[in-house]
Amino acid sequence: MNAESALATESFDSEPITPESIAELRARVTGPVFARGDQGAAAEVACFNRSRTQDPDVVVGATNDADVVAAVRFAVQNRLLVRIQATGHGSGKTPAGGMMITTRRMDTLQLDPRTRLATIGAGVQWQRVVETAAAFELAPIVGSSVTVGAVGYTLGGGLGPLARSHGFSSDWVRGFRVVTAAGDIITADAHSNPDLFWALRGGKGGFGVVTEMTIELAPMPALYVGGLLFEGAKTSGPRCAVGPLGCRMRRPASRHPLRCCACRRAATHPKPTHPTPTAQRRRNMRAPCST
Numbered sequence: 001m002n003a004e005s006a007l008a009t010e011s012f013d014s015e016p017i018t019p020e021s022i023a024e025l026r027a028r029v030t031g032p033v034f035a036r037g038d039q040g041a042a043a044e045v046a047c048f049n050r051s052r053t054q055d056p057d058v059v060v061g062a063t064n065d066a067d068v069v070a071a072v073r074f075a076v077q078n079r080l081l082v083r084i085q086a087t088g089h090g091s092g093k094t095p096a097g098g099m100m101i102t103t104r105r106m107d108t109l110q111l112d113p114r115t116r117l118a119t120i121g122a123g124v125q126w127q128r129v130v131e132t133a134a135a136f137e138l139a140p141i142v143g144s145s146v147t148v149g150a151v152g153y154t155l156g157g158g159l160g161p162l163a164r165s166h167g168f169s170s171d172w173v174r175g176f177r178v179v180t181a182a183g184d185i186i187t188a189d190a191h192s193n194p195d196l197f198w199a200l201r202g203g204k205g206g207f208g209v210v211t212e213m214t215i216e217l218a219p220m221p222a223l224y225v226g227g228l229l230f231e232g233a234k235t236s237g238p239r240c241a242v243g244p245l246g247c248r249m250r251r252p253a254s255r256h257p258l259r260c261c262a263c264r265r266a267a268t269h270p271k272p273t274h275p276t277p278t279a280q281r282r283r284n285m286r287a288p289c290s291t
C-alpha cells in the first residue's frame with residue numbers, strides 16, 4: 001500500500017458540492033445518495049449514540065463494491081473527507097461536512113462449515129454471524145455486543161470475552177476486500193498486499209473501505225456464560241465486590257468504592273500470625289515512657 005491509497009480522515013478544505021455533481025454521483029450509484037438536508041439524510045447517518053449529530057455534505061448508502069468505488073472517487077475528486085459507518089457504534093467526535101459511506105446494505109454472509117470460513121459483508125452485525133455459525137457448532141470470536149458491526153469491530157483489533165482463550169478477533173481474519181483511495185478493489189491477505197493486511201488487523205480506519213472480510217470460525221460445541229445478579233429490593237445498600245459473595249458493604253473504602261474497608265484489608269493484607277516489625281515498632285512507640 002502506498003500513501004496515495006490511504007483515505008484522508010483528517011479535515012481539509014473541500015470543494016463546494018454542486019447539485020449537478022450530486023446528480024452525476026446518483027447516476028453512478030445503485031444505493032441512495034443524500035445531499036445535506038435531503039429527506040432521509042438524518043436517518044441514514046443516525047448512529048448508536050443518539051446524542052451525537054453527524055452532518056456530512058453527502059451520504060452514499062452503498063449496496064456493493066461498485067457503489068463504494070464511485071463514492072470514493074467522488075470524494076477524492078471533490079477533496080472530501082471520508083467517513084465510513086456500519087452501525088455507528090464507534091462514532092466519536094465527528095467533523096462537520098465531508099462524505100459518509102454507510103455500509104449497512106452490504107449484508108452478504110457466506111459460511112462454509114467444512115473450511116470453517118465465513119465471508120462477511122461490510123454491513124453485517126455480529127448477531128447474524130453468531131446465529132448462523134452456532135448451527136454448525138462454530139463461533140466467531142466476537143466482543144461483548146453482537147449489534148456491533150463485524151468489520152468495524154475487527155479493524156480495531158477486537159478484544160472480547162473470549163480473548164483469554166482465543167486471542168484478539170483480528171487474529172482470526174484470513175483476508176479483506178478493500179477499496180483504496182485510488183478507487184481500486186484489492187485483496188489484502190497473507191499473500192496479497194500483506195502490509196495492508198497487517199495494518200487492517202488493528203489499525204482501524206484510514207486504509208481504505210473494507211467491503212468484505214473473511215474470518216476463520218472457532219469450533220464451539222458449547223459455551224457456558226453467566227453472571228451474578230442480586231435483586232435490588234433484597235439488598236440494603238451496595239455490596240462488596242471483593243469480599244465473600246453477598247457481603248454487605250459496611251464502610252466503602254475511599255479509593256475503592258466497590259470494596260468495603262474490611263474486605264479490602266482482608267484481600268490485600270492477610271492478618272499476620274505474629275507481629276510484623278512495623279506493628280512491633282508501633283507498639284513500642286505507644287509504650288509509656290519509664291523515666
Ligand SMILES: Cc1cc2nc3c(=O)[nH]c(=O)nc-3n(C[C@H](O)[C@H](O)[C@H](O)COP(=O)(O)OP(=O)(O)OC[C@H]3O[C@@H](n4cnc5c(N)ncnc54)[C@H](O)[C@@H]3O)c2cc1C
Pocket residue numbers: 048083084085086087088089090091103122142143144145147148149150151152153154155156157158159160161204205206208209210211
Ligand atoms: C455497546 C458496545 C460494546 C462494545 N464491545 C466491544 C468489545 O467487547 N470489544 C471491542 O474490542 N470493542 C467493543 N466495542 C467497540 C467497537 O468494537 C467499536 O466501537 C467499533 O468501531 C464498532 O464498529 P461498527 O462498525 O459497529 O461502528 P461504526 O461506528 O459504524 O464504525 C466505526 C469505525 O470503524 C471503521 N469502519 C467501519 N466499517 C468500516 C469499513 N467497512 N471499512 C473501513 N473502516 C470501517 C471506521 O473507522 C468507522 O469510523 C463496543 C462498542 C459498543 C458501543
